[in-house]
Amino acid sequence: MEILLPILVGILFASGLYLILHRHFFKLILGIIIFGLATNLFLFVIGRLTRGNTAIIDDDVTIASEPFADPVPQALLLTAIVIGFGIQAFAIVLIKRVYQAFGTNDLDDLDKTDKIHEELLSEGNTQKYDQQD
């Protein structure tokens, strides 16, 4: 198992990245989520694994006795998962809004703001609404 999980991590990273590199919005968001999963698993695996034993002190003792799982990666992981959820949820909604606003599902269509001369986005569009007092 010591070798299987790292391989799984690699597979997840690879598939996440592969999906992110696609042009379709939906694949992008799937890729982001899988990449996040891979990162979390990486964090978990690299903090060393302990099969079976949890990081909970038994009811009859006051000090945990080995072997017990390292609680630190778990705590970090929990925080990371939650943060990742916040960001992913935002990303999902963002993608949805982009689709709504642009009516396209091809990321390659979103190349206007990078261009030196913005043709399609009428300039000032951004700020149109900032003129009230």
Next chain:
Amino acid sequence: MQHILLVLPLLIPLYGAIACLFFWRKLGVQRVIGVVTQLSLCAASAYLLYKTDTTGILTTQIGNWQAPFGITLVSDIFSSLMVLSSAIVGIAVFVFSLRGLSNARQLFGYYPLLLLLQMGVNGVCLTGDLFNLFVWFEVLLICCFVLIALGGSKPQLEGSIKYVTINFLASSFLLTGIGMVYGILGSLNMAELAVLVRSAEANHGLITLASIFFLVAFGIKAAIFPLFFWLPASYHTPPIGISAFIAGLITKVGLYALVRLFTLVFVLNQDILLPIFLVLSGLTMVIGVLGAASQVDFRKILSFHIVSQIGYMLMGLAIFTPMAIAGSIYFVIHNILVKTCLFLISGVVYRTYGSFALKKLGGVYLQQPLLSLLFVIAAFSLAGIPPFSGFWGKFMLAKGGLEAGNYGLVATSLGVSLITIFSMTKIWNEVFWKKKPAPTEEAARVIAEANTAHIGVLRLLHLPVVVLIVCILFIGLYAEPLVNLALRASEQLLNTESYVNAVLHK
């Protein structure tokens, strides 16, 4: 006392944001809360800097847990300088937003978001724990995500997609890096890591490998070539009230983290790391400034300049002498102020002339002499012309570089600053000196609106710019205090023992 002092930069914005959330629909109340919070944050930060300066490194162990086991907040000169400058910039942007941002955006959480963003920045600067650093970075990032997309106009959405995806990758790299560091060294406290890394058993190869993860993660956040693409794609899309703050501050926070970690923890195998930095910083400068030279939009020129200037800041790290790192520190502070100021000026120009495109602007020189003067000062500060502030940073970097024998990099940096002058004068030429071309429909509408607007509104928009210019002039014309602080800050950074002692053995 220091317990309170160190958490104030976190708690003041946090409570301000909470209070704003309680009055979610009441813009007036939020503004009042904002004023109070910003002012007290600024005062607290200034006092923190004063205390840190006079008594040395301050620490507090959050939760009263001894150093490597809990989270430590540490304030040395560099971090408290960052906190103070972010507070100053915060006030400026806040005042600008009162009239420079549409009420609709303000109503949808602008003020709490701004405050939480400041909290994130302060957290990054003050924390002494690796994972905590990640958490604050995420706080800061999600605030940026939301702010950049706030309002949901098309360019904003387009920019956010790139911003979110690439910064998400950066966060993942950061997280994997933290995992590696824990997996190798078994600790997260930066001071303890500094000790462990320098011990005899440390596995140099693995630690250097881990440092690459941090280099890439913070490199993305700091917009180093070739990782900067998200920046020019997104920074110019949101309204000025938002992009001024983000552009002024966030990349520098990434750079702060880079400097902190690569002076404190990842100091092994410098023969491999420093050349990488050297190449990256040179390329970043050049590519950034070339990008800026090619642009034809006020804000985009400014955005690309951020990239270029990050190269300068990285240069100090690449040279790695006290003088050069002090130069980087000075440059960071200077750049935070100047860049925000320039973005705000572009906002004022837009507000009165209705465009950011250089070819549609002109004639500001005749109509707004004060603004022109302010722009000249800011622009030449950015370009590093003495006696304005940019010069001192450039001087220290060049001096450090020459002393260390990095002639090529110094030559590059001086050459780049010539192109910087060029692109700044491009703005000056087109926006201020040139005759005004006939306005477009959109611009005409905006101008008409601006003319009907109360004169007080324009004054209020000018106010933050003036405040920032005063700061810039101060650190330029009377450079000694900041130069001295920067020099001592870099000594503190390079003399890790004082940091370690303050955190671990108190």
Next chain:
Amino acid sequence: MKTLILAVAIRIFIPLFVIFSVYILFRGHNHPGGGFIGGLICAIAFIFHIMAHGPKDTAYTFFTIKYFRKAHQTGRSSVSSVLVLVYKNLFRKKELQAAPDWLPRQWRVDPIFIISCGLFLAATSGVFGLFLQQPYMSALWADMYLPVFGKPGTPILFDLGVYLLVLGVVLKITFVMAEE
């Protein structure tokens, strides 16, 4: 999804879920669980309700405080009128329903309010330490033990804050999305 059985089932399950989530919250210090998981469980209960009945209904049923309010009288301080308002609504609700000058009112609790409460609680649980010249977030424990609840102390308060916040966040997200 709007079948009658499911709707009724959800109506019954919601209190159970809420109680269970609070249980998870408090046992978290000693067993798997805690504020985050508890908050999520609680929120999921409401999500089911939203999916079954729609966001308006859920908001009306669970997140609207119905109270009675008297028109403001001149010559009376606002503080005392608020106090009377609270007192009457809490303890004399029956009377008010009959009283003609007390009009029924509604106050919709925006989940953002729950979020800010949670954040406030979490942040404030650490402030007590500061007053005692200790670092922020220093834990203060009462010297006693309560069943289920465990040992009361500021970390529990912190966890409660997390619970509220997570609840608020998930509710806010689902409300907005379901309304779309």
Next chain:
Amino acid sequence: MLIIILAGLFLAFSAPLLYKWLGKYVYVPMALYPLAAFVYFSSYLTDVLGGQTIFAIHRWAPSLNINLHFYLDGLSLFFVLLVTGFGTLIMTYAGGYLKGDPLLGRFYMYLTLFMVAMTGVVLSGNIFCLFVFWEMTSLSSYLLIGYKHDKAGSRNSALQALLVTGGGGLALMGGLLLLGAVGQTYTISDLLNRGDLVTSHELYLPLMVLILIGAFTKSAQFPFHFWLPNAMAAPTPVSAYLHSATMVKAGIYLLARFTPVLGGTDAWQYTLMAVGGITTLLGALLAMQHTDLKAILAYTTISALGILVTMTGIGSEPALQAMLVFLLAHALYKGTLFLVAGNVDHATGTRELDQLRGLGRSMVPTGVAASLAALSMAGVLPFFGFIGKELLYEAALAATTFKALLFAVSFFSGMVFVAIAIVLGFKLFWQASSRPTPMLHTMSPALYLPPVIISSVGLLFGLFPAALVTPILRRAAEAMLGVEQLFELALWHGFNLVLGISMLTLLLGYGAYRYSNRLHTYAPRLNPLYKLGPQRIYELGLEGLLNGATKLTQKLQNGYLRSYIFIIISTFMVLVVWVLAQTGPVLDLSGRWQEIRNARLYELVLIVLLVPALLFLFRTRSRLTAIAILGMVGYSIALFYILFGAPDVAATQLLIETLTVVIFVLILHKLPEFRFLSSRIQKVKYMIVAGLFGCLMTYVTLLVKQYPLVSGLKAYYGENSYLQGYGRNMVNVILVDFRSLDTLGETTVLAVAAIGIYAMLKLKLDNEH
């Protein structure tokens, strides 16, 4: 001295306000300031002439050894009197020249700023103090050249001047840094004693070249000369002041100042002589070809600057003396001529030679001033210019190397000067003409007095050189040479070789004047040659830079997210592989097979199930299936967490996964249909990158796990969770107590995400079609 400088700065910035209050009388305070400065510095005359040097040091940035260090010796005093004296007249002149201009206030601001900066340059006793003022002169010059800002030509010229002098400034900065490092001090007076140390250092050559570039750009030496004629776009007072009398002399000042430190070596001498010589010839040649008054003056200025550089290069006593005298003479007559040109332009509206004739009758004082100055320029006997020219010839003839060449150069330029002097002093004003150019304005005293004064000073100096100029020049030469000077200036040296040569110059000059018209017809034929000149190189360089930058930026910042990510990931992989190759521990694979066999069956099953699920995810066309697979992957990973002792994590993962699926379902119908957009080649490319990245991450994981982990944290938490944290669930205790700040941040993230999602869905400022 600091007070004078600060007062100047203050006055500069209050100029626009003063203009508002005083209207056209604004020139009064603005001219009084340089006058006051002139008087103030004159008060030091006795001390300095007595051989003293005066110091004033004010702290500025002591941490960097950069202080406001003022240092007044003969050379500084000479220059500072030149700057302030000229300043007084120019300020008055500008008031008349630009009368009624709405931007006059700003003009005075820039001009005063420049004067202060120039004063600072010549007074500085610290090389970086000098540099700061040096750059300030470039900056104010930029603003002054672009004064007529609505003309594109003005703006381009201003930019050109800024880029050339600014670029030179940067070179100078590098040079000064090296000089400071080599000489171990930034104080000029200390450096002056360390000439040997500097010239023998291995960095001497680069630092000298850099400093020379700085000086050459400022003083418009070949190949950087081209900005100066273009800078004539500035209003005439500016041209007279900055671009003939003072700023361009800053480079000369720098060379003179550093002569004791850097001079004396072959490299120094030959560079200066070569560059100066070429510049002299080039300036003289080009001056003959132009017909625009100011252009002619500009090119003769370049030529004169070339002579000054050459003389500095020769470095012998007579050469340096000649340099100083000629500098003064040149400032006097060229300043006058510029003002005259300004008057002509102002009065007639043109500066073209062809259209100007017979001006003398309508503008007598200006004409007289022009003639006086021209006589001085031509080097006619009682004028100061004569002394200058005599000394030049003497110095050239006394040179140890390249005597003939140097002499030829100075002779040629002298000849051209004579020809041009005749044009300016005689042809324009006094040559009989049937149709004199009509006047548009009459002259006010503010316009004609300054040139008259300056040109008469030239005459006065010529008549009484010993009393008026010798003492100060002697001290100035002493500052350059380091030894007491005893030279005497006299108008009459008797009939000697040099006098003869002077006569010959006049004669040949007259001949050149006669034939200059023919030259104008030949001039256009040379135009193709200029296409190869430095001006062209500058233009091409700028254009190339812009084009290249645009192309590069479009290529890099192409707008495609996937290519950005591709580059980022590739960079990451390259760096990781590079570091691994350099330092990397190597993965030990022995015993790994055993580990696989140790795996429990259900673990294997999970993995075996996951892989096809992921593969299916790539190929599916149904969004619902994709979401289902995603949920499945998430749940399986949650199972792993349970298997390895992390129930809290597993529960969180399960709940989060559920929530994500719920969110997906809620917005599913709003999401786009699946389509396959990427081409096959792209896919293969991405597959390779992704595969490599996955392998790399696996490798890294295995590599880290190869070494044992000793975690003090784990043990500490195991011991103290219950005893001090009063909780048995260590993970939870860490979250709410040990590391509660993390959790606080995490909750903030969630809150912000909620606000963000809310704002994103509710606030749509773009009208969607």
